[in-house]
Structure formats: C-alpha cells, structure tokens
Amino acid sequence: MTNFKTIGKAAIIAAAACVSSGALAQQVGDWVLSPWRGSRVLYPGVIEARNGTTVTVRFDDGSVESRQASTVRFFDWEPGSRISCQWSDGRWYNAVIVSLSGNGYNMTIRYDQDGSLEDTTTGSCRTR
Numbered sequence: 600m601t602n603f604k605t606i607g608k609a610a611i612i613a614a615a616a617c618v619s620s621g622a623l624a625q626q627v628g629d630w631v632l633s634p635w636r637g638s639r640v641l642y643p644g645v646i647e648a649r650n651g652t653t654v655t656v657r658f659d660d661g662s663v664e665s666r667q668a669s670t671v672r673f674f675d676w677e678p679g680s681r682i683s684c685q686w687s688d689g690r691w692y693n694a695v696i697v698s699l700s701g702n703g704y705n706m707t708i709r710y711d712q713d714g715s716l717e718d719t720t721t722g723s724c725r726t727r
Contacts, residue, residue: 625649
C-alpha cells in the first residue's frame, strides 16, 4: 500500500490534476473527499482498501468507513478553496484556505465570520 504520509498530499494532488475531471478517486492510496455516515458534506481521507466497487476510507480525523467508490472524489483543496471547519466551540464555520503545508495536512484558514486566522488540520474541516 502507498504510504500517503510519506509521498505527501501535494504529490497526490498533482497526480489528480492529470486525471480528467470526470474520473473518480477509487484506488488504494488516493487522497479523497468522501461523505461520512450518509452526510451531504465531504470530509478528507485516504482510500486504504478496495473490494470491487466498495472502498474503505480512513478519514483525516482517524475514523474509518466503507462506501461505494462512486461517492468519493479526488482531494482538491488548495489555497483559496472554500471549506468549513470545526472551531473550539464544536460548531462549524465557513472559511477559506490561506495556505496548505507541504504535507497537505496542516493548513492556515481564515474564518468568514470575523476574519480570524487559525492553524488547523484537514481532519477538522469539510466541504460540499
């Protein structure tokens, strides 16, 4: 299995850019955005197993769930991407990515509500 922490999310993002926009992320090691527990929002994670049309996603927050491969898409976050992140009060707030580290996991975001900056990780954020 590809160790995504070793090769870095930036390399995976670059590889994903070479794939047509209609392609679905479905291979072991693909960094993806996937619904969790039937939600409409997408959370970042990595495909760690595949069995036919089912993939197992290890989300960046550490949780694991299996789902249909057709429900996931390549991870495409970059500076300027609109996301929402969970703040210390447990609520989700809209934000924009200001910077994404070389490992693709750590990032700085700016909250829409008050313009404050926060250093966080992808495991604390989601998108539609």
